[in-house]
């Protein structure tokens with residue numbers, strides 16, 4: 001058996017819908033499957049965007065219901081039961097398989113709070129999951145469904161004494177009281193922005209009001225966070241490419257979300273057409289666009305790069321090219337190669353192939369001795385093939401830029 005086959009087998013075994021429900025639990029497989037599938041585009045981590053490998057049910061597969069992975073506030077990776085509470089929804093979001101106009105005889109399913117809490121505990125007790133990711137269509141109305149979702153988590157926490165991780169979606173338009181209750185029970189809450197602006201959202205979901213239904217609810221979470229502990233904070237996600245928006249529009253919204261709304265993470269999901277939806281004939285967005293957006297997000301959040309510097313990675317139409325943005329920024333930033341023996345920390349982390357960790361290791365090593373060759377840097381975790389052209393050691397530079405720029 002090849003390593004890939006072994007990994008696929010292990011992944012399949014780790015999914016409860018592949019091995020059946022825990023004994024003693026009555027679960028309607030069609031319901032679990034439909035409500036699990038309904039969360040396909042609800043992201044709880046950037047790794048959960050991994051799509052199915054052709055012919056193999058892969059780890060992190062989000063095409064079927066069951067398991068996905070996320071990271072807790074402390075950075076620990078946890079496996080989650082990811083599901084909708086109901087797939088009923090009166091909204092008409094043009095890309096969504098749960099939208100009202102897309103149902104065409106499709107069966108509507110809903111859990112009850114007691115049923116969903118029991119399934120979650122059953123899966124937890126049999127070591128299939130470590131937590132719950134609960135999203136939903138709007139159902140009869142947002143406050144009725146939000147109440148049921150909160151009741152599910154309340155039962156988990158109080159009746160079943162469940163201490164596992166819970167990521168709870170806030171439905172657009174939910175009341176402030178529901179937002180507060182959700183925050184008191186969950187580790188993380190999120191409300192999907194879907195688009196970077198009001199006009200772009202109107203192209204995707206004409207029935208949603210960007211300011212009232214979404215931003216106002218994000219503000220509730222931000223303001224209540226001063227009084228209610230929310231260990232893993234607030235996150236959001238945007239669909240990429242469905243509303244013809246540019247990457248720069250998405251990045252400007254991302255800045256607002258981190259700086260004004262105090263969000264922990266912004267996730268991206270490249271648009272992919274779903275049969276039966278209003279956008280079923282729209283072209284699929286290339287996955288690399290999502291990846292490049294995560295890279296600029298990383299430069300902003302982790303490298304703490306100045307926004308003006310990051311702007312240089314976008315072309316004049318506001319799009320990122322399918323190239324590492326750090327490389328594009330570095331070619332603008334550096335006039336000539338730098339000596340790692342005398343470079344500042346800020347210069348070092350701007351070199352492609354050097355991250356904050358390896359920059360700190362370089363600074364530590366320099367206290368004891370000089371860096372004499374590229375091999376010294378490789379031993380510290382520097383990717384010398386990428387860093388070489390930007391570095392000069394003992395008067396000698398690494399390889400030239402044109403060898404790897406593509």
Ligand code: SF4
Pocket residue numbers: 089090091092093096097098099100136137138205
């Ligand atoms: S609100 Fe829109 S995106 Fe959410 S479930 Fe309803 S139709 Fe889908």
